[in-house]
Amino acid sequence: MKCPTCGCEKFYIKDTDDEYELYEFTAVNGKIEFDATPETQNIPEITAEIETFCDKCAWHGKFETLK
Numbered sequence: 405m406k407c408p409t410c411g412c413e414k415f416y417i418k419d420t421d422d423e424y425e426l427y428e429f430t431a432v433n434g435k436i437e438f439d440a441t442p443e444t445q446n447i448p449e450i451t452a453e454i455e456t457f458c459d460k461c462a463w464h465g466k467f468e469t470l471k
């Protein structure tokens with residue numbers, strides 16, 4: 405999975421309850437791996453509809469739009 409704009413494979417999602425809480429992950433070869441943090445157990449479930457943000461550029465969109 406790569407960002408359609410810049411090709412970066414690192415993204416983040418926002419907590420559905422707290423938009424200032426970010427969860428970074430990489431999606432190399434379609435395998436999602438979150439950065440290990442103390443809050444790891446609170447990671448929201450990634451769905452096709454979840455808003456996903458590129459770590460390197462301004463792209464964001466639904467997770468399902470990633471290739």
Ligand SMILES: [Zn+2]
Nearest residue numbers: 407410458461
């Ligand atoms: Zn990007």
